Amino acid sequence: MDAFQRKKIESVIQDIHHLPTLPVIYSRLKKLLADPRSTAKEIGAMLEEDQALTTRILKIVNSALFSFPKRISSVPHAVVILGIKEIKHITLAASVVDLFPEVGSTYNFNHKAFWEHSLAVAACSRIIAKKVGIMKVKDPEEAFTAGLIHDIGKLISDQFMHDTFIKVLKTTAEEQIPYIQAEEKNIGFTHQDIGRFLAEKWNLPLPFIEIISYHNTPILKNIDGTIFVLLAIVHLANILAKALNIGFSGDPFVTPLDELCWKALGINENQIQLIMDETKENSQELIELLLTANA
């Protein structure tokens, strides 16, 4: 993001000094993980200081999506089973859901439907990552978290540029154009740029920043390597979640498939049915586990 664009976004986001911050426990976790002497027991014990976070992490890793043969009963156990890097991704995923309070009724948009869509993209991203294989994606949990936070810029729009956000939703619905096009028309930049702005402020790892920035327009990010494969995964997962109509992120239209993304994944057409079946099944469970009143 260049300085001009950053300035432009800053000028539109009101109350920029009150942008949400990630929980302290996440930065403590990052520090602990950076120390090679840290043990799974120490990491688990630190995370367990936050009971709500612990409950959510355990719900995610014990869901059918993760298909572990035995129930994972504690965070230290999860660290041992999943691995240290993976637990960092799951912690980020478990942390973000609570960071954005609902501002109030926003035309046709609400947070529950937003997170339903995001959870579907997360589940689908992990399913695709598993199909793509370990040679291309070492860490399917990274794909899961990337899928969950890909649209985070929309929540910033809702909270910090509320009137403009409503205008974009209205333009999308009334003119029947893609949400991203309505953003360009009304504000000259998109939720991808806003999301990048936040992801950089949060010091998120580069793959997350790139996926937040280019998930609708991967053609702008024609790069090789593992980041592009992750980007391709979330791009396809977003298409499939919209095709299945799970939740609602403000955009009623299925994004066109980028050919380079499809090629980068190396999966075949016959696998789509299974991916969509599994996505539907696993998203329903995750939604019940994480978004119901007593979740």
Next chain:
Amino acid sequence: MPVLKLEKVKAGMIVAKAVVIEERVVLAKGAEINEKILSRLKTWGCKEIEIIGDNKVKKTEPLSSKVQEDINNLIDFRFKFSNPQNKIMAEIKRIAFEKELNNLNQANTEAEKED
């Protein structure tokens, strides 16, 4: 709702009560059984499942052509900006259409049971 031994459960049946193994929900209420789920449940040692209705695979009445047309329009709207010549997108669209039909069939079956 009948509780069936796993070997009697067939693809197409609908789960009446979430399947819990070792305090973990492995299959949500309302899920439709398919071959992959069956094989996974066997691996996890599941013995029986409560299913909706009688112990027959759900059979749905054919939907009227008007309803099919409505679903077609709905899917066409959703895919308005996707590249129709792309065969992958065509496959995704076909599956989306089938899922909408299944959803409607399932809703109809449930409504009939309530009547």
